[in-house]
Amino acid sequence: MMNEAIHTIMTKNPIALSPKHTIADVESLFKHHRIHHLPVLEEGNLIGLITTYDLWNHRSSNPNDTFVTDVMNTRIVKISINDKIGTAAELFLDNRFHALPVMDGDKLVGIVTTFDVLKYEFKKEYDNIILYKDVFDPNLRTA
Template sequence: MPRPSDTNPAVIVVLVREIMTRRVVTVMPDTSLADARRLLDAQRIRHLPVVREDRLVGVVSDRDLRSAQATGARAANVGDVMTPRPITVGPRARIEDAARLLVSHKIGGLPVVDGHELVGIITGDDLLRALIAVIETATLERISVALASDDDA
C-alpha cells in the first residue's frame, strides 16, 4: 500500500482507493430507523450511505440514530434523520486530503464517489490503519538503509 512518490522518493503516497472499504453497506431513505440500527449493529459499522436509484443522497450515522432515538423519533425513516448531500471524497484523492475533511467537518466517515457512483467509504479507522502501515514501511526502510550502511563499512 504505502509507496514512494514519483517525484520525491522520501514522500510516501497513499490514495483513498487503496484503503477504502469497497463493499459498502447501504440503505434507502425509506429504511426504518430500527432496520438501520440493526444493520449498523450486525455489521459493526458506524456509517450507512443512503442511496436512491444507485445515487448517493445522504449518510446516516450511529450518532444520527442515537439522537433520533433520544428525541423519540422511533417511527421515522432514515431519510428523516440522514445528512443530505454529504461531504464526499474521490478515489484518487490522497489520504491526507480525506483526513483533513474528516477533521475539519468533525465527521467519522466519507463516502467515496467516482462521478455519481458510490464506490466505497473511508473512515477514521481506515486512516489509522494506513498511518500504521506508513510508519511501519518508513521504519523498515530506515532499518534497511542502516543495515546497508553497516555492510559498506
C-alpha cells in the same frame, strides 16, 4: 506520506440503505456489521449518510415507524476515488466528522473512515508490530 490513492484503504461496495429503510433496520445493520456509518441511495444516487451519532441525536420512540430520511444527513462531503489519503485526513480534521463516501463520478464506490486512515498510518509506521491482543492472556488473573 499520505500520497496513496484513497481507494487503497476504503471499504469497497459498502452496505447502503434506501429511503424506505427504518431506523430499526439501521440499528440492526450497525450492530450486526459493527459499523457506524451508512450511505443512503435512491435510484443509485447518494442522497444522504446516517451515523450512530444521528441516531443518538434523533432518538425515536418507535424505530419501526421512523424512516432513514427523517434522520439522515443530506449535507454530505464526498471524496473522489482518485483523491489522496492525506486529503481525507485533512477533511476529517477540518470538519470533525468520521466518514467520507468515495465517489467515481456520480457513483458511490466506497466509504472511508477515520479508523481506515489511522490503521493505514499505524501499519505503515510499524512494520513488525506486536499488538496487545497478540500477547495478552485473557485468562491471567492478578491478586
